[in-house]
Amino acid sequence: MSRNSRTVLGLVGVVVTMAALAWVAVPFYSWFCRVTGFAGTTQISSAAPDTVLDEVVRVRFDANVDKNLDWTFRPMQTKMEVRIGEDAMAFYEAVNNSDETITGTASYNVAPEVVGYYFDKIQCFCFTEQTLEPGERVEMPVNFYVDPELVDDRDANWVRDITLSYTFHRTEPKQAALDVAPAKNVN
Template sequence: MKRETRTVTMLVGVVVFMGAMAWAAVPFYNWFCSVTGFGGTTQRAEAESDTVLDEVVRVRFDANTDKNLEWTFRPMETVMEIRIGETGLAFYEAVNNSDEPITGTASYNVAPEVAGYYFDKIQCFCFEEQTLQPGERVEMPVTFYVDPDIVDDRDAGWVRDITLSYTFHRTEPKQAALDAPADTAVN
């Protein structure tokens, strides 16, 4: 009986451990991508670059929407040429084509993937969810620069064309639960 109890305890431990690892996999992967730029994940910067080079990089802007999102989403400018280290400001336009408020969240990456480590966003609409009212049209800014260290990287030093791509996905607004009226007791 003692042996069976130990076996059951070990099996339960394995299941709990595997569940914990599955739960931690997504946050760990997101952290790994943001630190390394893996998969074209961009970086977040607190301020502009203090170095601007004479070399130019061309940034292309791409926009997509999930099939469950009734928005029109597009870059307002499709290509921008900026010097490496120079701060760029680009705008995307979103229009809610439905008759209800819709909240969306943008996922993003850059191509080629190796440029992700050097593409720094200072401010971006993608950092928080966006809620659009029926028929509402908004212009959403992204402020960015390409880190001058890219020119010294033997794997990324050749990159002079970068595509910044966003895909908006429909999400449930996080604030909705807080804004909902409290249940009232009926006497």
Template structure:
């Protein structure tokens, strides 16, 4: 094999490797955030905490709507003072202000970011898409707790005030997207 051929093969190898790394970057980053709580990514718990401490933490609730979504979205309470480890139940309200059926999904994070690893959601409207008919109003619950291990983490033990923030984005309903893909395959 000539020197030029080896150079071309090496460059092709570099391009393929870079493409594979770029393709894997988003899923790897999402996994990393879920595991570590990085960037304020919250955790998902199977059940409520067995331990409740006699220390109070304040959870504030924030709501935002992407401009392309004609919804009103707000927390039904602005804050909750609760014991660390205690299960909390909060509600958000969404109203479809348009004259069409719209599906949305919520992205979320917590601040300060270091608290993401300890903010545990048991149930949340953010786990699934929400479809609202024209003019429909819904109350959406979130069941959560702050893991008592927070007080033992030297980087997070100072946290006693957490802000949970959601932003609703317009999405195509999964079933509609599947139907559209099936229709394209038939044609």
């Protein structure tokens, strides 16, 4: 094999490797954020822990809407105090202000970022697409707790104020999501 052939073969190998790494980067990053709480990514849990501490955290609720989505979206409470480990529930409201059926999906994070590993959601409207008819108003619950292990983490044990923030984005509906009714219609 000539030197030029080896060079071309090496460059093709580099291109294939780079393409493969680019292909796995997004799912790997998503997995990494879910596992570590990096960038304020919250955790998912099936139930709150048995341990509830006497220490309290204040959770503030924030809501945003992408400019391409003609919805009004807001937290129904601006803040609440919960004991660490306590099962808590908050509600958000969404209203479709347009004259068309629109599907949206919420992205979320918590701040400060270091608390993402300890903020666990049990149930959340952000796990599924939300489809609203023209003028429809829904109340959407988020059931969560703050993991008691927070107090043992020297990098996060100082946190007593948490902001849970959602941004709704317009999405194209998937058929499976249309078969699920996660939100409560209050019209």
